[in-house]
Amino acid sequence: MNSIITGRNIVKTFGKGNEQVKALNGVNVEIAKGEFVAVMGPSGSGKSTLLFALSGMDEITGGSVKFGDTELSKLRENALADVRRTKMGFVFQQPTMLKNLNLLDNIILHAAHEGKKDTAKLTQKAKALMKKTGITGLESRDTTEVSGGQLQRAGICRALMNAPEILFADEPTGALNSKSAEEIMGLLVDINKEGTAILLVTHDAKVAARADRVLFTKDGNIVSELPLQKFSGRDMEVRVEKVLAGMAAVGI
C-alpha cells in the first residue's frame, strides 16, 4: 500500500494511577494515499483519540505514527506544526470561527498567518473554494448570519486553503440536518475524488457508507474493518446495510 499514514501499536493513556484510561490500546492502522476511511465505534471507544493521534494533534504514549516516511513523534514542535498546517486539513463538528471577522476572512485567516501575505491570492483561492462548496455570495456575512450547513462549508474551505494531502474530519455532519449532512458528504466525496485522502469519524451509517473502507473501534482498538470499494457500483442502500451490519457486530 502506498501509505499516507501508518500507525503501529499506538497506545494513548490519559490520567495517572487508578484514574488512568487507556484510550488506545495497541492500534495498527494504515491509510493509503487518496483513500477515504471512516471510523465508527461506540461512544468512548477511542475514535477521536485515534484521529488526534494520527494527525499529530495529540502526543501518543507509545507506538509510532508515520506521515509518509516521517515519524511524527520525532519532529520538533515547529516542524510538526508545519506538517499539520501544510499537509493536513481539519474539519470538526462545529467550525470555530472568529465572530469579529466575516466568512471570507475566517477562511483565509490561518493561511494568512503562515507568512503567505499575498492577500489577493489568498482571497482568490478562498473565493474559488467558496464557489466549489456552494457558498459564493456569503463572503461578507457574519459567521452568525449563515446556516449550520453553510458554516460547515466555510469550515471545509478553510481546511482546504493549503491543498492538504489528507483531511481529518471529526463528526463533520454531526450538527447538521440530514439534507445538509448529505450535501456535505457529497462535497467530501468530490474532494476525495480529486485526490485528498479523508479520515472521518462518524456515528452515522449513511455517512460512513460513502467511504472506501470503514474501521470499527471498540475498547481502544480497531476490531474489524469493512472494505466498501467492491460495492462502489452498487446502490447506496447496499452499502448502508453493510455498515449497519458492521455496527451491530461491534455493539453500536
Ligand SMILES: Nc1ncnc2c1ncn2[C@@H]1O[C@H](COP(=O)(O)OP(=O)(O)OP(=O)(O)O)[C@@H](O)[C@H]1O
Ligand atoms: N483528555 C482526556 N482526559 C481523560 N480521558 C480522556 C480524554 N479524552 C478522552 N478520554 C477518554 O478516552 C476514551 C476514548 O475517548 P474518545 O473521545 O476517543 O472516544 P470516542 O469514541 O471518540 O467517543 P464519542 O463517540 O463519545 O465522541 C474515553 O474513555 C474518554 O473518556
